[in-house]
Amino acid sequence: MRLDNKTVVITGAASGIGQATAERCAEEGARVIVTDIDTEGGQAVAEAIEEDGGEAEFHELDVTDSDRFQAVVDEVADAYGLDVMVNNAGTGHPGGSLEEIDEEMRDFVIDINIKGVWNGCDAALPHMKEQGSGAIVNVGSLASILGLPKQAAYSTSKAAVLNMTRTVAAEAGPYGVRANAVCPGFTETQMLEGYLAQQEDPEAAREEMAADYPLKRLGKPDEIADAILFLASDESSFVSGHGLVVDGGFSTC
Template sequence: MTDGTTPTGRFDGRTALVTGAASGIGRATAERLADEGATVVVTDVDEQNGEAVVDEIETAGGDAVFRELDVTDADAFDAVVQAVDERHGLDVVVNNAGIAHPHATVEETDAETFERVLDVNVRGVWNGCQSALRVFKDRGEGAIVNVASLGGMIGLPRQGVYTLTKGAVLNFTRTVAAEAGPAGVRANAVCPGFVETEMGESFFEDADDPEEARERMERQYPLRRLGRPEEVAAAIAYLASDDASWVTGHGLVVDGGYSVA
């Protein structure tokens, strides 16, 4: 898991819960936090791959447990957070779970797609923040990191619902930070550009020539490549750590320079 350059010990004695941690950015985040000493609660609706992440972390010498969780279920989210806090104490919540949708213009997008993406990407983050705040504010400390997107800051044609939800996540994070700051709780967001994950790969599937579409996308980034999950995980770990102790309400852009090109 670690490449020898990962800082260690920033999360010693701490427990972090990561949603959508069975794959992609969530998986990389769970592994990164475990590398840095955290006990990681891997949550996802995908039990098989979630357990595989736990096995990998434990094989590398880290501590992790799996909890099945549908982030759209507020009661279930509360139950998991309360159980984790009672057993381990809870210090960090990373609201990463999210979904995309097939390419479609606003007028082409059907109601079912709209409701489903909104439910996971917005309600899931809302539920995660509510549950975390009930624990963190009473204790007077804690860190929340929400995974938004570059798409929440700029328009992405034919991704209307996705950009709508990620913009909501970013601005909601600012509200949480403003409300919870006096209680000693920090809330930040990370805004990745295009990252090489399974969800990211699906972006190219509708193209006539997926490889050409990928190369065209890469050329739009000053660094001339797409992002890697572990690069976003490093940013999440920073925001969750004491290194960011005076950072709250911030949307950290991790996009290979796309937004300035």
């Protein structure tokens, strides 16, 4: 299997892309460390993986808490080693022009989306550098490469994730550590549902969105998880500093 004997830590793994990634990694033989602020959801994901014959454990983790992040990663690395760190936890925000997004909302998004990924890299890198191997996969967005209107805080944060990933790749490469990002287009998760719920006619908005995609549909969490799995596994052993866009062709036309 593609992740046999590997230990994978995933943030925001109680739902959506993180949950799908946890399940795919477990299917490929990894010991999966499911982390999230949602204790109930995270525990349920870990339990379901175990019931299916996989190996998983849940650790409550708010990615904005750097001390707690380091403690969880240290505990995992000491017990099992640390092969893959997936910095997936993220948040969106209600749509609004840059002037309409207040300081509190801006800082909330930046804290989770930028500092949370920074904290994850910061916690994982010493272990990976010391062992001379490891793969970091950060979850960016189409907003890493496009400035989405009414999404200034989100776009700013996700662009930072991509460039942080490149810097980590440059710094950690000499130690045998790779860092990459996955940049999904709109994907059917509760984050998307939250966005659609703000629209006047959510179903019409969903159809309008899908119509803009060459494949005429939105992404599924499993499809993003498969891209993360590729970057986490040895199949991508010469890929580092890359932002893999998984958007059904949206950004190409």
